[in-house]
Amino acid sequence: MPVIRVDDLTFRYNGIDVISNISFAVEKGTYLGIVGPNGSGKSTLIKNILGILRPEQGRVELFGTLLGSFRQWEKIGYLPQRLNALNTHFPGTVEEIVQMGLTQKDADALKRTLEMMAIGHLSSRLIGELSYGEQQRAMLARALIRRPELLIFDEPTTALDPETREMFYSLTGEMSRQDGTTVILVTHDIGVIGEYAHNLLYLDKKVIFSGTFKDFCSSRDMAGIFGPSSQHIICHQHDRTTGASDGFD
Amino acid sequence: MDLIEVMRYGFVQRAMIAGVLIAAVSALLGMFLVLRRFSLIGDGLAHTTFGSVAVVLLIGVSPLYVTVAALPLVIISSLAIYKLTSSSKINADAAIGIVSSLGIAAGIILASLSGGFNVDLFSYLFGNILTVNNTELILAFIVFVVVTAVVVYLYDDLFALTFDQDLAYSMGVKTRRINIILFLLTAVAAVLAMKVAGIMLVSALLILPALTALQLSMSFRKTMVASVGFAVAAVLCGIVLAFMMNLPAGAMIVLLNICFLFVVFAAKKLSVPRR
DSSP states (O other): OOSEEEEEEEEEETTEEEEEEEEEEEOTTOEEEEEOOTTSSHHHHHHHHTTSSOOSEEEEEETTEEGGGOOOGGGEEEEOSOGGGOOTTOOOBHHHHHTTTOSSOOHHHHHHHHHHTTOGGGTTSBGGGSOHHHHHHHHHHHHHTTOOSEEEEESTTTTOOHHHHHHHHHHHHHHHHHHOOEEEEEOSOHHHHHHHOSEEEEEESEEEEEEOHHHHHHOHHHHHHHOHHHHHHHHHHHHHHHOOOOSOO | OOHHHHHTSHHHHHHHHHHHHHHHHHHHHHHHHHHTTOTTHHHHHHHHHHHHHHHHHHTTOOGGGHHHHHHHHHHHHHHHHHHHHHTSSSOHHHHHHHHHHHHHHHHHHHHHHHTOOSSOGGGGGTOOGGGOOHHHHHHHHHHHHHHHHHHHHTHHHHHHHHHOHHHHHHTTOOHHHHHHHHHHHHHHHHHHHHHHHOGGGHHHHHHHHHHHHHTTOOOHHHHHHHHHHHHHHHHHHHHHHHHHHTOOHHHHHHHHHHHHHHHHHHHHHHHSOOO
16 A cells, blocks of 8 residues: 555646646655756646645545545654745744644654754744854744654655754664654655665656656657756766666776 | 722722723734734724724614624624735725725714714714623623634634734634634624723724833733733723723823833833943
8 A cells, every 4th residue: 555646636726737647656765856857847747646735636645544534643753845935924833843843742763853853952042043054944843753654745854954954864864774764755856866865756746757767868759858868967966875777088 | 099999899899890891902912913913903893993983883682782783883894904905906995994984974964864863872982891791791701702712722823813814824713714714703802892892992002002012022812912911901990090080081091002012112222221
């Protein structure tokens, strides 16, 4: 049973297709990278999967249950893209935000998660007083504290410093490999995501490409979109970090 | 006339109890409205209240029950604002503007068509807490109990929804249901607040205590408590001062709320060390 199944999903805004006829499935433990240009519908797809937006057509199943009947939201950790819309006067402390939605407050889990994200010292600070990177780390802690079975991140690393970004990728990669956590990551960081993701979905209103990173590197369609040299650079960057070779050199 | 003497009057006691209850309710709800950028909903609903009061008076309801009788129309208006804002094609401020202007325009037309009422419709514009009757006192108490219970019971959901609606939805919060509850309670609070401050100043009771408390940069829970504290202090001091100085209580309460905001704002500025 796939963790996510999307069938023929179409979402329109003001009569214009934002995404159309999207179909794919994500198995348990998969690390899926969703990539594509600005305005390609990546965030819209995620919002449709979570039921935040309602599609014109198609269906979504989460953990084998139709979205409309799905109730096990504690299985999902989500980090939305637009944290920059955060009200700077919001009076929530980091501790309050990270524990948001927990039915039972767990002091040990809170401490562990805050330490893991290196924000233990900020627990009593107001979220609006923090830098964007610190806010993002707090939001990551919130998504991770419940140890959910499915993690959905919408461009989570944009404001992170290289060290925290690296920590984020290795942590989510480890959760996917060792705990069988399913990870969906929307990103522009296509070179880096290839190091961790089992599968890539290239979206531009429709699914243009779906497959492994190796398939991506050998895809003529992707070479047509990125240009052969850019595709080579992306895949070469991946080779350098993993030591793998797909025969481009 | 000293304070003890003032407190001996039954209508002052009723005014103080009702004022405290209504101020606490408005402050609690105001916290969520201000943070979700729905600050002007109180204004919109108050203007709708004007139209509702005109309808109620036109059909001959006794002035004693005007507040209660006006509730259904204001509740419908709050749902209309919710429907318009959730359509995502109209911004919240524009939706509030539409319903608000409809309320005022309907009120004026009805007043004109009826050739005037026995009760001065325009007295509702400025309110008079000293005329609170027993029905309104009981209504204020019921609303206080309901709003407090809802805020306590749904605290986690309201917190998440106020922080980020999409995130709250992904956590399983019934965002639509809670939004409707919040709008309905605000409608009831706006009708009651009309008695305290008048239609023109209802939004002040919803906005000012929350804004003042937010200046203190505390946790969400503490900010809520502080907001209620400022609101209650303004009502109690406002009624006493108004009575002693023979000034309108509603306006005095609002002015005190503004004073609290400026004092806290100034204290915060002064406490930050200059570079």
